[in-house]
Amino acid sequence: MDKNIEELSIEIERRIKLFTERMDENAQAYEIAELLDEVREKDKKRFIDLLKSFPEDLKADVLSELSKTAQEDALEAINAKELANIIEEMDTDDAADIVQQIEEIDETKAEKVLDEIDTKESKVLRELIGYDENEAGAHMQTELFKAYIDEAIGESVKRLKQMKQEGGLDNAYHVFIVDSRDRFLGMMPMEDLVLQGPDEVYRNALEKEGALTVSVNPKDSIDKVIELAGNYNMNVIPVVDEFGILLGRITADDIYDLMEKQATDQIYGMAGVQEESEESENIIEAGKIRAIWLGINLITAVAASIVIGFFDSTIQSIVALAVLMPIVASMGGNAGTQSLTVTVRKLALGDIDPTEAKAVIAKEVLLSLGNGLIYAVVMGLVAFFWFDMPLLGIVIALSMVINLFAAGFFGATIPLVLKGLGIDPAVGSTVLLTTVTDIVGFFSFLGLATIILL
Numbered sequence: 001m002d003k004n005i006e007e008l009s010i011e012i013e014r015r016i017k018l019f020t021e022r023m024d025e026n027a028q029a030y031e032i033a034e035l036l037d038e039v040r041e042k043d044k045k046r047f048i049d050l051l052k053s054f055p056e057d058l059k060a061d062v063l064s065e066l067s068k069t070a071q072e073d074a075l076e077a078i079n080a081k082e083l084a085n086i087i088e089e090m091d092t093d094d095a096a097d098i099v100q101q102i103e104e105i106d107e108t109k110a111e112k113v114l115d116e117i118d119t120k121e122s123k124v125l126r127e128l129i130g131y132d133e134n135e136a137g138a139h140m141q142t143e144l145f146k147a148y149i150d151e152a153i154g155e156s157v158k159r160l161k162q163m164k165q166e167g168g169l170d171n172a173y174h175v176f177i178v179d180s181r182d183r184f185l186g187m188m189p190m191e192d193l194v195l196q197g198p199d200e201v202y203r204n205a206l207e208k209e210g211a212l213t214v215s216v217n218p219k220d221s222i223d224k225v226i227e228l229a230g231n232y233n234m235n236v237i238p239v240v241d242e243f244g245i246l247l248g249r250i251t252a253d254d255i256y257d258l259m260e261k262q263a264t265d266q267i268y269g270m271a272g273v274q275e276e277s278e279e280s281e282n283i284i285e286a287g288k289i290r291a292i293w294l295g296i297n298l299i300t301a302v303a304a305s306i307v308i309g310f311f312d313s314t315i316q317s318i319v320a321l322a323v324l325m326p327i328v329a330s331m332g333g334n335a336g337t338q339s340l341t342v343t344v345r346k347l348a349l350g351d352i353d354p355t356e357a358k359a360v361i362a363k364e365v366l367l368s369l370g371n372g373l374i375y376a377v378v379m380g381l382v383a384f385f386w387f388d389m390p391l392l393g394i395v396i397a398l399s400m401v402i403n404l405f406a407a408g409f410f411g412a413t414i415p416l417v418l419k420g421l422g423i424d425p426a427v428g429s430t431v432l433l434t435t436v437t438d439i440v441g442f443f444s445f446l447g448l449a450t451i452i453l454l
Contacts, residue, residue: 234255235252363412
């Protein structure tokens with residue numbers, strides 16, 4: 001049921017009460033953000049007024065959960081000093097995201113916000129926003145629970161309690177063990193500490209329980225973060241510098257967001273669109289990106305048409321060729337898309353390294369060729385009985401084999417080549433592949449028809 005603004009406001013007040021009573025705070029913040037998004041659609045001013053009326057800690061949680069367009073409206077409407085107060089309530093990874101978003105809207109305002117924030121925290125945020133969006137450091141949170149290798153577990157737990165009471169740490173599911181120079185030695189889940197006595201030192205606990213030592217460098221790509229999370233079933237990943245110094249952690253919520261973004265980018269990329277433009281309310285921006293790829297597609301379609309033009313006299317002599325041409329192109333296109341999708345996905349998951357490239361191409365070629373032989377026989381018989389022309393059946397059968405062979409080869413090769421050139425294989429692969437399968441399909445079919453039938 002579509003609620004009016006007053007009903008939404010009453011529901012928001014109820015959620016705020018639950019939040020202040022510490023009743024499932026994360027869930028309440030998310031629910032309030034959803035309700036605020038609905039208010040914004042009806043009345044932007046009321047949306048801003050409601051958000052400004054929240055307690056600072058709730059503002060911080062809700063602002064992080066709002067949709068991107070709602071966040072932009074809020075960041076434009078709230079002044080620099082207020083934003084600084086809100087950001088100081090956030091974890092550093094969320095705070096860095098918000099500062100970066102302010103910077104995209106108004107660089108001067110972003111600088112004012114950073115100047116209003118505590119000097120130490122401002123320095124951390126400046127470092128975080130200095131990383132590229134595709135680097136691990138951009139998604140790092142500096143708040144974590146660390147303990148020293150020769151420290152007693154009981155003493156470290158006391159520090160953890162103090163950090164929680166002071167609001168310096170929201171969640172601590174792992175303890176990050178370091179040496180006296182803060183070099184990362186490994187991490188243990190908190191439940192393992194329950195099995196140890198308070199006087200036990202971490203060195204002994206590590207020897208008995210073991211620890212996970214996997215980590216990433218802040219300059220590593222997010223693809224590596226996703227790969228490690230999947231391979232080692234990690235819901236938090238330590239970030240260390242080139243000297244092994246522990247800098248921070250990438251938490252589960254960011255890992256899930258990165259996985260979702262990677263999958264979304266692949267889907268959008270293969271369609272020739274961009275997530276940012278599609279989620280933007282600026283229809284001109286979205287249309288511009290689509291227009292570019294449609295223009296490229298038009299050029300490739302013209303190339304395929306030129307190939308057909310070379311054989312116009314052949315088509316005029318045998319009209320049946322015009323009827324069967326789309327079948328050859330369509331089968332090649334679909335077979336190529338299958339190979340392309342599998343290869344792009346494997347590249348994204350890190351399942352293909354340079355030494356395996358030949359094996360991947362060979363597998364896709366064999367699969368496409370096998371299917372090509374099967375459907376060549378089918379289409380050869382169909383063409384023979386349909387048009388009562390035995391040689392036409394042979395032409396389309398041979399063309400089908402050639403085109404599906406090309407589809408498998410190029411469907412696997414194009415993304416591998418693009419990856420080698422440092423280009424996202426999800427972007428543009430489909431357009432290139434369609435061009436190849438269309439040209440090979442038309443050229444082989446019409447060329448063989450000219451040689452065999454005329």
